[in-house]
Amino acid sequence: MSESAELDVGYVAKLARLELTPEETRLFQKQLGDVLNYVAKLSEVDVSQVETAAHAVPVFNVLREDEPRDGFTAEEALRNAPRQRDHLFIVPKVVE
Amino acid sequence: MTSGDLPALSIADLQAALRRKEISPREVLQALRARIAAIDPKIDAYLSFDIEAALKEADTANVTLPLGGVPIAIKDIIQVAGQPCTCASRILANYKAPYDATVIRKLRAAGAIPFGKTNMDEFAMGSSTENSGIKPTHNPWDLARVPGGSSGGSAAAVAADEAFGALGTDTGGSIRQPAALSGVIGLKPSYGRVSRFGVVAFASSLDQVGPLTKTVRDSALLLNALAGHDPLDSTSLDLATPDYTAALGRDLSGLRIGWPREYMMTGIDPTVQSAIDAAARQLQSLGAEIVEVTLPHTDQAVAVYYIIATAEASANLARFDGVRYGHRAENARDLQDHYARTRAEGFGAEVKRRIILGTYVLSSGYYDAYYLRAQKVRELIRQDFVSAFEKVDLLMSPTSPTPAFRLGERMADPLQMYLADIFTIAANLAGICGLSVPCGFAEMEGKRLPIGLQLLGPAWAEALLLQVAHAYEQSTDWHKARPVL
Numbered sequence: 001m002s003e004s005a006e007l008d009v010g011y012v013a014k015l016a017r018l019e020l021t022p023e024e025t026r027l028f029q030k031q032l033g034d035v036l037n038y039v040a041k042l043s044e045v046d047v048s049q050v051e052t053a054a055h056a057v058p059v060f061n062v063l064r065e066d067e068p069r070d071g072f073t074a075e076e077a078l079r080n081a082p083r084q085r086d087h088l089f090i091v092p093k094v095v096e
Numbered sequence: 097m098t099s100g101d102l103p104a105l106s107i108a109d110l111q112a113a114l115r116r117k118e119i120s121p122r123e124v125l126q127a128l129r130a131r132i133a134a135i136d137p138k139i140d141a142y143l144s145f146d147i148e149a150a151l152k153e154a155d156t157a158n159v160t161l162p163l164g165g166v167p168i169a170i171k172d173i174i175q176v177a178g179q180p181c182t183c184a185s186r187i188l189a190n191y192k193a194p195y196d197a198t199v200i201r202k203l204r205a206a207g208a209i210p211f212g213k214t215n216m217d218e219f220a221m222g223s224s225t226e227n228s229g230i231k232p233t234h235n236p237w238d239l240a241r242v243p244g245g246s247s248g249g250s251a252a253a254v255a256a257d258e259a260f261g262a263l264g265t266d267t268g269g270s271i272r273q274p275a276a277l278s279g280v281i282g283l284k285p286s287y288g289r290v291s292r293f294g295v296v297a298f299a300s301s302l303d304q305v306g307p308l309t310k311t312v313r314d315s316a317l318l319l320n321a322l323a324g325h326d327p328l329d330s331t332s333l334d335l336a337t338p339d340y341t342a343a344l345g346r347d348l349s350g351l352r353i354g355w356p357r358e359y360m361m362t363g364i365d366p367t368v369q370s371a372i373d374a375a376a377r378q379l380q381s382l383g384a385e386i387v388e389v390t391l392p393h394t395d396q397a398v399a400v401y402y403i404i405a406t407a408e409a410s411a412n413l414a415r416f417d418g419v420r421y422g423h424r425a426e427n428a429r430d431l432q433d434h435y436a437r438t439r440a441e442g443f444g445a446e447v448k449r450r451i452i453l454g455t456y457v458l459s460s461g462y463y464d465a466y467y468l469r470a471q472k473v474r475e476l477i478r479q480d481f482v483s484a485f486e487k488v489d490l491l492m493s494p495t496s497p498t499p500a501f502r503l504g505e506r507m508a509d510p511l512q513m514y515l516a517d518i519f520t521i522a523a524n525l526a527g528i529c530g531l532s533v534p535c536g537f538a539e540m541e542g543k544r545l546p547i548g549l550q551l552l553g554p555a556w557a558e559a560l561l562l563q564v565a566h567a568y569e570q571s572t573d574w575h576k577a578r579p580v581l
Contacts, residue, residue, distance in 0.1 A: 080421035
């Protein structure tokens with residue numbers, strides 16, 4: 001896993017929709033580079049015979065009855081919205 | 097008993113006094129509020145509390161219920177209807193929870209009164225509560241030191257007698273480690289034992305809610321209320337829930353407790369090591385046999401954790417988009433600018449670091465090398481525990497390799513902070529249960545700093561864990577010590 005040198009914090013921050021200052025970018029590049037160098041130790045482990053586990057408890061296909069039940073009213077759902085009008089969330093203009 | 101003595105009571109003793117009508121739930125809350133007013137300016141354990149709402153509940157409390165009239169402090173990552181739920185983040189500064197988490201519904205059903213939201217590392221990311229976007233919390237045993245984290249507010253509140261008991265969450269040790277550093281009992285149930293519905297998600301395959309308490313019996317009482325299947329959380333298991341107080345008091349003869357060879361490593365503070373050695377002798381004198389076992393993939397656990405936890409966090413925290421709730425940047429040029437600045441302004445440094453790391457290990461070209469490989473090594477870690485628990489009933493270790501460290505001491509080097517989680521994170525990766533119980537003190541600079549003994553049990557073995565912790569606790573005086581404030 002020599003890829004750690006390939007981490008481009010500025011590019012990944014764009015993927016993560018996160019604006020960073022130049023100082024943050026430089027600091028995280030160094031700190032996360034250290035973390036990636038550390039986690040490179042995983043390449044020492046032979047995993048060729050291992051099935052992946054998404055989580056530690058083997059439960060699958062948990063379904064419930066498809067029945068109507070109470071949910072939020074529009075007022076309740078909008079109560080924490082930073083901007084709203086006429087029972088709608090207001091968002092920046094997306095299409096010209 | 098004067099009202100000034102009230103806050104020092106355990107939940108069990110408080111309940112007994114309430115049932116004998118020596119005090120009323122209203123008097124309990126007023127005594128607690130007075131204690132918080134006197135002590136919390138030094139500790140900063142609480143982010144908010146709503147005394148009026150709690151007093152209203154107190155006046156209708158049914159003290160015959162298992163937790164009737166008992167106020168319980170709640171980590172500010174768990175939703176209590178109508179109360180703030182900030183996750184100690186600026187991005188949720190003005191958020192009010194629209195509904196009760198299942199654990200809150202269950203606490204109320206048992207008669208408890210959720211009272212006060214406690215400080216934490218932002219979105220539970222950290223081991224010191226210094227990553228709180230609001231304020232740091234101070235360790236009641238030495239105000240210059242951290243209480244541990246991420247449930248540091250809950251741990252400090254219980255340790256300083258500002259709470260009878262508290263809820264925390266544990267993703268990689270965030271209940272057990274602050275319990276150890278603050279000198280209280282912290283229990284992380286097995287994954288799936290307690291519902292996560294209404295708990296703001298950090299790493300969904302690792303998060304579990306659990307109690308922080310003054311005694312092991314209180315931990316059992318709270319787990320009785322919290323445990324059980326929830327149809328609203330598809331990862332909560334439909335298993336019978338025993339009465340966790342039933343096994344308390346049984347002796348330990350015939351029990352085998354494993355000591356993982358890989359945990360005898362450098363980096364453990366000598367006073368911590370000698371406290372754990374003494375705890376092992378104590379457990380032997382109670383009838384348990386101490387056996388050396390092996391967990392061969394121990395050295396990989398921190399690396400696996402910081403890939404899986406950050407990957408899940410980067411996905412979970414995508415919901416903070418400034419549209420439906422939370423902070424929103426002003427005057428966005430376009431949608432991308434709206435997202436990027438909303439999140440830049442709302443999240444603190446550690447959260448940003450982890451979102452970037454998690455996004456990177458999931459990104460095209462790196463997924464197999466990091467995330468998929470980490471999932472496979474996680475399975476090997478889980479199998480290590482399965483093999484160990486074929487030979488022994490429980491495992492023991494320090495909870496943290498060191499006592500509480502100084503505020504600011506580890507903030508510059510995130511990797512060093514991560515490495516201190518070595519003894520706690522494997523339990524989350526394997527989905528097993530674990531508990532920290534006080535086992536001694538380190539004397540440092542004229543202060544006494546608590547040390548925690550960690551006990552780990554197989555999935556669903558909480559009753560055995562509590563039985564052993566209780567026997568140990570009752571045979572020592574460590575849990576009776578209180579910080580001088």
